[in-house]
Amino acid sequence: MSNFKSKIKTIEWVENYSKMVDQTLLPEEFKYVNITTGDSMYKAIKTMIVRGAPAIGVAGAHGVVLYAQELAKENISRDEFINKLLKKADYMASSRPTAVNLMWAVKKQKEIVKKSQSDIKGIVEELKANAIKLENEDIEINKKIGDFGAEVVPKGATILTHCNAGALATVGYGTALGVVRSAFANDPTVKVFADETRPRQQGARITTLELTMDGIPTTLITDGMCSYFMKKGMIDMVVVGADRIAANGDTANKIGTYTVAIAAKYHNIPFYIAAPLSTIDTSIKTGDEIIIEERSREEVTHINGKIICAPDVNVINPGFDVTPNELITGIITEKGILKPDYKKSILEAFNC
DSSP: OOOOOOSOOOEEEETTEEEEEOTTSTTTOOOEEEEOSHHHHHHHHHTTSSOSHHHHHHHHHHHHHHHHHHHHTSSOOHHHHHHHHHHHHHHHHTSOSSOHHHHHHHHHHHHHHHHOOSOHHHHHHHHHHHHHHHHHHHHHHHHHHHHHHHTTSOTTOEEEEOSOOBGGGSSSSBSHHHHHHHHHHHOTTOEEEEEOOTTTTHIIIIIHHHHHHTTOOEEEEOGGGHHHHHHTTOOOEEEEOOSEEETTSOEEEETTHHHHHHHHHHTTOOEEEEOOGGGEETTOSSGGGSOOOBOOTHHHHEETTEEOSOTTOOOOOBSEEEEOGGGOSEEEETTEEEOSSHHHHHHHHHHO
């Protein structure tokens, strides 16, 4: 496994609270904030203080612990504690609708609550231990993803990525950028082109920040430039993350990913998804069933608080799009690289 160590730890449970990077302040300010209540965690996920599917999952697990700690201070019976906590957990899972890792992690916490034989204090401790376990496992899973992905990165490759699927989208290593980190550890001639990623500029604000912190050569381009550089032969492969993958391999990721995949297909450039198995939702057959989050118009009409368009213009702002499985070369997971037929390879990955 790669010994490359990112300088960033995005989210971490500390004693009785969750400590995380406030990603709304990047890149101007790199600041950690302490989340001490369940409602504060719900807001942190909703407002994208914490973002990225794996990081949101861990945040959701932390949030259930925070709610449990609060309820444990009330003068209520064990049964009432459990009933209230399960409802709070469902509320936490509703903070954002597309990234399935959130629902997955909250479900793991709910299973702890339902199966526990402990008293209230014991349940809180079990939830805390499980949240820390999920946190630690995330880094190990991402390093495995990185190492599997590095195997298909050509020597001296320039990798295009979209949005941020790095240390700041996970606990501290990255999925798509985990592939970059592992590849760079083996071959320091590897380079990255990072899409700006409108409208929230996660590629510009976050991907360029964390890669340059790690000394990985990175070039920033706007979203509309990818096909230009593909035609010029300046991009060798595409690696992006995912927020939810259907049972057939259709993949939801940040808006604009579908466009990149189409351009890559036309130019015969490999297009890979990098994601843990927890991002695969086998309960849905195709990407048509994935709920796409609609975000505020201000994300499109304003940059850094300043309006950039006609004030009354109509705006539609989906946060994600779905890339059909036929455009995907492979899905890089902690179990290896899944290939078409994805229905078959995804099923095998879960059963092996």
